[in-house]
Amino acid sequence: MLTxxxxxxxxxxxxxxxKGYERATTDEIAEKARVAKGLIxxxxxxxxxxxxxxxxxxxxxxxxxxxNFMRKNKxxxxxxxxxxxxxxxxxxxxxxxxxxxxxxxxxxxxxxLRRRILTDLEKTQGKFFNxxxxxxxxxxxxxxxxxxxxxxxxxxxxxxFEEMYIRTYQGRPDQLKKDAQNLVEEVKVxxxxxxxxxxxx
Numbered sequence: 001m002l003t004x005x006x007x008x009x010x011x012x013x014x015x016x017x018x019k020g021y022e023r024a025t026t027d028e029i030a031e032k033a034r035v036a037k038g039l040i041x042x043x044x045x046x047x048x049x050x051x052x053x054x055x056x057x058x059x060x061x062x063x064x065x066x067x068n069f070m071r072k073n074k075x076x077x078x079x080x081x082x083x084x085x086x087x088x089x090x091x092x093x094x095x096x097x098x099x100x101x102x103x104x105x106x107x108x109x110x111x112x113l114r115r116r117i118l119t120d121l122e123k124t125q126g127k128f129f130n131x132x133x134x135x136x137x138x139x140x141x142x143x144x145x146x147x148x149x150x151x152x153x154x155x156x157x158x159x160x161f162e163e164m165y166i167r168t169y170q171g172r173p174d175q176l177k178k179d180a181q182n183l184v185e186e187v188k189v190x191x192x193x194x195x196x197x198x199x200x201x
Contacts, residue, residue, distance in 0.1 A: 012051070015029050017101035026050070051113065063124050083184075083191055086161060140200045142199055
């Protein structure tokens with residue numbers, strides 16, 4: 001049984017995900033959560049505060065997923081790890097379409113709110129960065145490729161792929177489910193290309 005605060009956050013994720021930050025209203029969120037509108041402002045002060053807390057909730061959930069995955073797969077090499085994690089993220093997106101759609105709405109929020117969230121995201125991504133950095137120390141990198149450059153490239157690759165599939169399949173969970181295996185195969189090919197260019201022969 002959800003508390004009223006949890007019900008508001010759940011409704012906010014769904015309504016913001018469907019309509020975006022600007023078009024979503026607290027009236028719709030209150031109706032969806034089946035609470036009085038005043039209760040939203042009791043818990044979250046304003047619409048911006050509600051959006052921020054909803055975003056934190058989704059990111060914290062993803063962070064727990066990653067930490068559990070990392071514990072179980074920490075002995076894999078970095079390329080195998082990234083392939084399997086992207087596959088896990090695809091599976092997560094299929095099973096949680098409302099959260100996936102909600103994450104995309106960050107591009108449409110006010111600049112100060114977006115900056116605040118992105119600053120927080122950098123902190124939560126620290127574990128992933130540190131894990132990848134340590135894994136890169138195990139590899140024999142090609143001449144002219146240092147660990148810091150390799151780290152940046154892998155992060156750009158990872159972030160770019162995620163953004164691409166989230167934007168492409170926003171609001172289309174059934175199509176994402178159909179294309180999931182093809183996307184996994186694409187990731188494998190892409191990582192092979194990255195690996196060949198990054199490592200010594």
